Amino acid sequence: MSGSAGRLSQWLLPLAVFCGALALWEIVVRVREIPPYVLPAPSLIAKTLVQDWSTLSGSLLVTLRITFEALFAAVIGGAGLAILFAQWRWAERSFFPFAIVLQVTPIVAIAPLLLVYLESETAVLVCAFLVAFFPILSNTALGLASADHNLVDLFDLHRASRFKQLIHLRLPAALPYFLGGLRIGGGLALIGAIVAEIAAGSAGQGAGLAFRIVEAGYRLNIPTCSRRWR
Amino acid sequence: MPGPIVALKRAGKTFGNGVSALEALDLDVREGEFLTLLGPSGCGKSTALRMIAGLSQPTSGALQWRAGTRPDVGFVFQEPTLLPWASVWSNVYLPLRLTGVSKAQAGPSVDKAIDLVGLTGFERAFPRELSGGMKMRASIARALTMRPPLLLLDEPFAALDEITRMKLNDDLLALKAELGTTIVFVTHSVFESVYLSTRIAIFAARPGRIAETLDIEAPPVRGEAFRLSPAYADYCRRASHALHAAMGRAA
Numbered sequence: 001m002s003g004s005a006g007r008l009s010q011w012l013l014p015l016a017v018f019c020g021a022l023a024l025w026e027i028v029v030r031v032r033e034i035p036p037y038v039l040p041a042p043s044l045i046a047k048t049l050v051q052d053w054s055t056l057s058g059s060l061l062v063t064l065r066i067t068f069e070a071l072f073a074a075v076i077g078g079a080g081l082a083i084l085f086a087q088w089r090w091a092e093r094s095f096f097p098f099a100i101v102l103q104v105t106p107i108v109a110i111a112p113l114l115l116v117y118l119e120s121e122t123a124v125l126v127c128a129f130l131v132a133f134f135p136i137l138s139n140t141a142l143g144l145a146s147a148d149h150n151l152v153d154l155f156d157l158h159r160a161s162r163f164k165q166l167i168h169l170r171l172p173a174a175l176p177y178f179l180g181g182l183r184i185g186g187g188l189a190l191i192g193a194i195v196a197e198i199a200a201g202s203a204g205q206g207a208g209l210a211f212r213i214v215e216a217g218y219r220l221n222i223p224t225c226s227r228r229w230r
Numbered sequence: 231m232p233g234p235i236v237a238l239k240r241a242g243k244t245f246g247n248g249v250s251a252l253e254a255l256d257l258d259v260r261e262g263e264f265l266t267l268l269g270p271s272g273c274g275k276s277t278a279l280r281m282i283a284g285l286s287q288p289t290s291g292a293l294q295w296r297a298g299t300r301p302d303v304g305f306v307f308q309e310p311t312l313l314p315w316a317s318v319w320s321n322v323y324l325p326l327r328l329t330g331v332s333k334a335q336a337g338p339s340v341d342k343a344i345d346l347v348g349l350t351g352f353e354r355a356f357p358r359e360l361s362g363g364m365k366m367r368a369s370i371a372r373a374l375t376m377r378p379p380l381l382l383l384d385e386p387f388a389a390l391d392e393i394t395r396m397k398l399n400d401d402l403l404a405l406k407a408e409l410g411t412t413i414v415f416v417t418h419s420v421f422e423s424v425y426l427s428t429r430i431a432i433f434a435a436r437p438g439r440i441a442e443t444l445d446i447e448a449p450p451v452r453g454e455a456f457r458l459s460p461a462y463a464d465y466c467r468r469a470s471h472a473l474h475a476a477m478g479r480a481a
Binding site for chain 1: 283284285303305307308309311313315324325327328329
């Protein structure tokens with residue numbers, strides 16, 4: 001297969017399939033005359049997106065900002081704690097159970113509490129941070145422990161300090177694992193932010209995407225809802 | 231004649247789970263020799279090597295170093311064990327880097343080590359771009375950068391094909407002849423041990439101990455002629471016989 005044909009199938013094929021799926025959706029809605037409050041057609045969703053762009057773009061920015069702030073905090077906290085765990089086993093034994101407790105606690109269960117303790121925007125940020133934090137922590141910790149044991153022996157043979165071992169061996173070995181954690185954490189930070197926003201239900205200046213979704217849902221404005229979930 | 235570089239005096243190793251890997255091992259490593267530890271799996275030959283390297287401490291007995299403390303030792307593992315994200319040059323530089331030598335200062339030693347194993351021209355290649363034999367060469371070069379008086383190899387060629395292994399055997403003998411390094415080599419191949427060594431220590435298993443030692447009288451650099459000679463065949467027979475006797479006793 002030539003290079004250009006390869007590129008063609010790489011970009012064109014998924015695009016064609018995506019357009020085909022949208023077209024099928026549009027046809028089903030029109031042929032069966034499904035009302036827009038049950039299932040809006042893609043064309044209607046697109047139209048609503050353009051019409052309401054001024055309010056939606058502001059909310060999008062709010063949610064994205066919270067997502068990225070939470071992800072940034074999760075990277076610093078998760079990777080930092082993983083390094084701490086790798087350097088001191090007792091730290092891992094003492095604190096890892098807390099990380100697991102946080103991980104298995106449903107975020108919707110603690111979001112209302114956080115909303116009581118904190119300002120709503122901070123609470124949303126903390127929720128998004130909590131869900132993004134664990135995959136980054138556990139993946140980085142796994143990566144730091146994954147260094148080839150023979151290479152660890154080699155470092156011991158040359159009497160390398162734990163710090164040198166971390167810099168020259170464990171951190172580079174952990175990088176692919178960390179990036180895997182980042183990929184999962186990035187998606188989760190967005191979900192965490194949206195779920196927390198729904199729980200917070202805050203309106204006005206700092207209203208994020210989730211608030212717009214809830215608001216539109218109350219008014220049976222389903223095209224707006226759909227556009228946001230996609 | 232000066233004393234051995236290192237002597238294991240009734241060195242024993244019992245692991246935490248109660249398994250005894252070695253029992254009261256007496257072994258001298260003499261200056262300039264090529265000593266092979268030959269034995270079946272689980273006979274403690276690797277444990278003995280790791281003790282000499284300082285990677286494992288004896289639970290009984292002791293090691294006596296001629297110099298008082300352990301000098302620099304080079305160690306080659308069963309796998310090439312290279313940093314996958316670093317070039318050949320950086321991998322060979324690693325031991326010097328860990329001891330705080332700058333890149334500029336280390337340059338000549340690193341280049342020389344790479345030249346000794348015949349990898350000149352591949353300095354900037356990454357491990358994934360090398361064949362199995364070349365990776366092992368890089369690993370040997372890394373063990374040689376510090377010019378250690380003692381080189382320890384733990385079944386380094388076990389995973390390589392026969393042809394590559396024979397070539398590396400010859401190259402290792404040539405290296406030894408050029409540098410005069412004392413070598414301790416672990417293998418479970420009778421043929422390899424006879425081809426390389428000046429002395430073979432044959433291990434028996436459970437608990438690990440030396441059953442017999444065999445001196446090999448042959449020129450330092452050997453070749454096809456030695457491999458085909460009656461003397462080689464005779465040494466192989468004797469080593470093989472001793473090995474089977476040791477295993478029989480263990481079973």
